[in-house]
Amino acid sequence: MAALPPRRAGGGEMTRYRPLSRRFFARHSVVVARALLGHLLVHETAGGRLVGRIVETEAYRGSRDPASHASRQTPRSAIMFGRPGIAYVYFSYGMHHCLNVTTEPDGRPGAVLLRALEIIEGVEGTRHSTSPVTRLAAGPGRLTAAMRVGPEHNGTDLTALPLFIAYGGRRRAAIVAGPRIGISATASRRWRFGLAGHPALSRPFRRL
C-alpha cells in the first residue's frame, strides 16, 4: 500500500480557519459590520493561501438607504436581496472591484462592504507595488487586488472554500465609527466602522 500523499495546503487547513456560520450574517447590517471586525478573510488560491484580518467595514441596508445599491432593485443589486453570507462583488470607477458580504435574512436587502484588511498570511503572494506592507489592503480596491478577489467571486458562498470569512479570535481593540466614505447623502448615519488606531485603516476616523 502506497504512503498517503501529504495533505494539500488547501482544504486540509479548514480546521485552522473555521468559517463563520450563515446565521452570523443573517442579522442587521450594522450589527454584522461591527461584529466582522477582527475576523478573517481567507482565500485558498492555486498560488497559496491569503489571509487578512478585517479592520474596516461599512454597512448598507434596506431599500430606503439611498447610498445602497439596493435602494433600487436591479439585476446587479438582486444578490443583496438574497440569502446572507454571499459575496457581492461590483466594479467601481472603471478599474477597481469591491467585495461585500450579504446580510439580513433572505428576502431583505443588505450587505457589508469590506474596506480594509491587515494581511497576516501570504503577503509574498500579494502584489508588492503598495508600500508599506501594512497598507497593502487599506481600501476596498486595494483589498480585492491584494486578496485576488474579482468578478468571478460574485455570488459565491463566503462560508465555504475557496473564499470565506473565518473566526478570528476574541477582538481586543476598541471600535470607532464614522460616516461612510464617498457618500454625500445620509452623512448623519455613522455606518463606517474600524478598529481604533489600526495602521491598515483606509483613512483616519475623525474624533467627535
Added chain:
DNA sequence: ACTACGATCTACT
C-alpha cells in the same frame, strides 16, 4: 443607442 456617473486609487501641486 447614448449619456452620466460612481461604496476608488495614484500621482502630482
Added chain:
DNA sequence: GTAGATCGTAGTG
C-alpha cells in the same frame, strides 16, 4: 488639495 484614468450599470430616448 485636486485631476485623471476608465468602464459597467442604469436611466433615458
